[in-house]
Amino acid sequence: MPHAAFVFDAYGTLFDVHAAVRRHAEALGSEGPLLSEIWRAKQLEYSWTRALMGAYRDFWSLTEEALDHAFERVPSADRSLRSQLLEAYWKLDCYAEVPAVLGALKNSGAKIAILSNGSPAMLDSAVKNAALDTIIDDVFSVDALQTFKTAQSVYELVTTQYRLYAEAVSFQSSNRWDIAGATRFGFRTVWINRGGMPDEYPDLKPQLILPDLSALTVT
Incomplete structure (x- = not known):
């Protein structure tokens, strides 16, 4: 029809969704793909959890929190790139x-x-x-x-x-x-x-x- x-x-x-990390691939090194995978996985997990709890936070807040968690999981990644990665996510x-x-x-x-x-x-x-x-x-x-x-x-x-x-x-x-x-x-x-x-x-x-x-x- x-x-x-x-x-x-x-x-x-x-x-x-992985374009933000790819733009800074050289600075992030070999752990960049892992950082990106964790970032995306946690971004989604947080949305499902909050929907089930009825405790809404907008998706941008969850995106920031997910990246912070990813940095904790991948300590070798340069945390000083946080603001640049978040800025790249807007584009x-x-x-x-x-x-x-x-x-x-x-x-x-x-x-x-x-x-x-x-x-x-x-x-x-x-x-x-x-x-x-x-x-x-x-x-x-x-x-x-x-x-x-x-x-x-x-x-x-x-x-x-x-x-x-x-x-x-x-x-x-x-x-x-x-x-x-x-x-x-x-x-x-x-x-x-x-x-x-x-x-x-x-x-x-x-x-x-x-x-x-x-x-x-x-x-």
Whole structure:
């Protein structure tokens, strides 16, 4: 069926979460990738924990706290780079195929939106830095609800705003847990499995699995 809206997760799907550390790879040395992996893992863990507790803190605060934890876990990494890494996170690189794919989908007449755990200021900066602000129609942040994915009310932000049934929305994310949540809500889901990871949540399967967004225009 044709989809009235294509909605994308931001971090890891449109924007490369490891780009900040890569920009300072030489200064961080061989432990840089480990630092980045821990930073991302804790950023997500903190969001899930706080959602379950009902103790919301915005995603930027969690991003800062996750980096501090990563430095504790990787003591050889130069902590003086903290402010530079955080600054780089506001201007993450988007994946190479993103502008063309989103542009083609928009030209088809569909709504193009982001639905993200990110704070409004973080998302605004990332979108403008990648020059996607002329393509993306709407940016939905969980900040409006003071909770995080996979709370079903988060996905409902899209259907309420667009007055659409869930099945009219195609939702794309690189995060398998996010795809599970969106599938449970009723979206048509596309898992962008950039890392070639094994599947999970067998009872909440995506409708499609792609290695990147390139083929999305023909699905």
